[in-house]
Amino acid sequence: MKSVEVRVTTSSRHEADQIASTAVARRLAACAQVVGPISSTYWWTGEVQQAEEWLLLLKTTADRFEDLAACVRELHSYEVPEIVAVPIVQGTPDYLEWIRRETAPGRGE
16 A cells, blocks of 8 residues: 655644644544745746745555545635645655554544
8 A cells, every 4th residue: 555645735833733633633644744834935816926834744545645635625724725645655664554554444533
């Protein structure tokens, strides 16, 4: 089973923490890390925008991505939130097994 790191940006530390704790509590992510603030530059509504954001890194399996993305959308304030999965190409077997075990469907949901 493939493991992925899902990256999400938010407008506040509070929102990032809320998404992190909900995703982990629902077993959609084995762990979540909040990094920030970060400086983001992006196109939005036809203009280049700049904003201070918080980066949320969630460890899960590829099979759980859609459920995790739905959870993020449910809690996120952005119209189009960044929700991207990056494959974990390599990791220690025990860590990858921990991700799989902690996000197994039916566990604590």
